[in-house]
Amino acid sequence: MNTELIDRLRDDLTAARYRVDALDALWGGAAASALFRGRTLPAVRALARRRATGATVTPVETLGALFVLGETVGRHELDAALPALGSLGAEELGLVGPEDDGLRARLDLRPYSFVDGQGAGSWWILSDLGETALGRALDQDHVLGVGGASNTLSGLMITEPADSVLDLGTGCGIQAMHATRFARRVVATDISRRALAMAALNARLNGIDSIEFRHGSLFEPVAGERFDRIVSNPPFVITPRVEGVPQYEYRDGGLIGDALVESVVRQASEHLTPGGIAQLLGNWEYRVAGDAVHGGLDRVRGWVESGAGAGAGAHEVLDAWVIERERQDAPTYAETWIRDGGTRPGSPEFEALYAAWLDDFERRGVSEVGFGYILLRRPPGDGPRVPLARYEHVDSALGDNPVGLGDHLATSLAGHDWQEARDDAELERALLLHAPDVTEERHYWPGHDDPVVMTLRQGGGLGRSVPLDTGLAAFVGACDGDLSAGAIIAAIAQVLEVDEAALRAELVPRIRSLLDDGFLLPA
């Protein structure tokens, strides 16, 4: 890695103010949204309109045209935009190459801004050119930039301080870079040397020096090591293993079906410290055998439970919280991923790949594929315990989570641990609060005084809603940290003129569930 040239590039990008807000201002919000959908035309037209006015060309305009829109720019223009690096330095770094009478991007280089638990931040990310800029299907060793799945995982990351984090399958390094914001030490691995080189370049470009990069498959590069956190956006895409089907390193780990995600899940416990948490994205298959459908979430549960005891105490099952966000039938899944590689529907190549995918699914009895988030936690101690085993399908719109969903996951896990550690008598002695994002909705028949439907809604987190009856609504309404849970239940029983023991038996499990979901918090 030519560190001197990268440092010059950083100085130039800083001076140019090559940032997300500057690009948005250049071509406008609608064009920026179109770019997010992979469409460049609105931004190309906005730049053409600007040029027609004779406005001075700014460094941001040159860099945006070159690296985001894939246009050719003149050598003098690039020299002006990157005065310290120069166009020759950019060529030496492999960022650009000659084409027609100018220079064209050989890599994608774009600003990236984010907000996490530590505040707002902004980086530049280098990756391989996407399908739009290439004008053809991707190469099999393509190094992915920051995409939708990358954003999903970085938003899910629990960002409470940690000593060590492993990013398995780092790609351009985005998750590892995020992890440096809350961890002392980060190890980033990948099977692709190109990806590791790109990730190291991105770290240097952004002044990050706490990531150690290691080459190898899955957990091989960290054999015998444990981490406080593991994050992975693994190559989970299910791909038929037949001649002629491209095997993209960035999305497909070379195994059959969902076996790569299974491997990560099964081996996670060997690499987590006590209390350590692994967070990954994944696909899991739904399989039909005879008349029976074997659910994808049950498959994941099987992986978690059979991975038990591999690294910690005997028969130790990891806590698991698996949230299925989407389920696609086999043809829809195949179409999605064939298109993702840049193959156009309707072409003979598309039809051949489509047939290969459907053959593979049929042969293995796969009817649907689930996608979602997997959170695994190694228990902090050796004592007897009931492991958390939440396997749920949540496809509603998420709530508003300005710093990502990770905060909500951490709060919910803490709420679960807190209630799990208390028997009913202890729970009833405790003071509780309703979370600040929780609201109550009431619906009435016109002209009636009593509500017919009451619902508790979560403004953030997973955007859950819970149906309420009078007793639970009164309980949640009174959770302001003044009275113990037991005293509130007693008061409600008196007002409603119902049996207190019966109300207690009905409400306590529901209160526990509201603590698990982050509606209620220990005061």
Ligand SMILES: C[S@@+](CC[C@H](N)C(=O)[O-])C[C@H]1O[C@@H](n2cnc3c(N)ncnc32)[C@H](O)[C@@H]1O
């Ligand atoms: C979907 S990309 C994720 C990139 C990045 N972490 C992100 O979140 O955007 C998956 C990465 O896993 C890598 N990979 C593929 N097979 C692997 C394996 N067996 N072991 C480790 N990494 C692998 C790919 O090279 C690719 O960089």
